[in-house]
Amino acid sequence: IQRRTYLAHLSPLLRGEVLVLLRDVTEAKRAAATRRDFVANASHELRTPISAIRAAAETLLSGAMDDATAAHGFVEIVARQADRLSRLTQDLLDLSRIESKQWTLEVAPVDAAPFARQALEPAVVAAREKGLALRSEVPEGTIVRADPRALEQVLVNLVDNAVKYTAEGSVAIRAAREGNDWIISVVDTGPGIERHHLERIFERFYRVDAGRSREAGGTGLGLAIVKHLVQGMGGEIGVESGAGGSRFWVRLPAV
Ligand code: ADP
DSSP states (O other): OHHHHHHHTSOHHHHHHHHHHHHHHHHHHHHHHHHHHHHHHHHHHHHHHHHHHHHHHHHHHTTGGGSHHHHHHHHHHHHHHHHHHHHHHHHHHHHHHHHTTOSOOOOEEEEHHHHHHHHHGGGHHHHHHHTOEEEEOOOTTOEEEEOHHHHHHHHHHHHHHHHHHOOSSEEEEEEEEETTEEEEEEEEOSOOOOHHHHTTTTSTTOOSSHHHHHHTTOOSOHHHHHHHHHHHTTOEEEEEEETTEEEEEEEEEBO
16 A cells, blocks of 8 residues: 555656565565575474484483493484484575576476386385385376476475375376476375465475474475476476375476
8 A cells, every 4th residue: 555655656757666676675575584484494404303313312321322222212313313414404405506596407308208217216115115006107208398307306206295195095107298288297195285285385394294294204395396496497386186185297398
């Protein structure tokens, strides 16, 4: 309202200039707030495993080391939390490289089929342990314009999530042609995501259930990385979810 009143008193020539200036300030403020939130979130996420490692070490030093079974448990905690720190720092580095444009994406025609098959590999063991069927239905010759490394990371992250959050059933990668694009989807039979969370899950550190995400080894950064990579390739990403499961889709130009 204030802006409108202000503009109403300006000549038509000045209006455009003033409007641009006001927008810049708002955006700069928003960017600064986002940065602050991000640093606060990242510090909190990093501090959690560090505190757990320190507590385990202190417990070991104050006597638990003499009890072999207890010692084993605490050393396991140290190893698990160190893994977590390693995943977090890797994700933070990836995100910062992408956002600061240090990771320049180079798109070229690539066949998505082998990438889809490879993206399943890191999840094979976890899927087998849960009895999940894991398959790629992407046909050979699904040629998209993409950066190979980015495409691989996008599919790996989406499959990793699908397997992480699905208790039973299946996870599949599919491809469908839509006009001049290919839509590549990762479809699961998991719990689904409630509507009001859907528009926020691509935000950094946004989680539907923080406890469950951490327990499953999540960092809260996977989908933010995926979104940046897809957009960096000139593509689009989205999600549909219901009681029967979730479908994360990526639209990339067909070649
Ligand atoms: P995380 O490391 O927590 O998995 P992501 O950025 O990858 O972080 O995902 C954000 C949140 O979105 C997750 O914490 C989870 O709540 C939700 N989510 C992502 N993928 C799925 C899925 N396939 N099924 C259900 N929930 C999902």
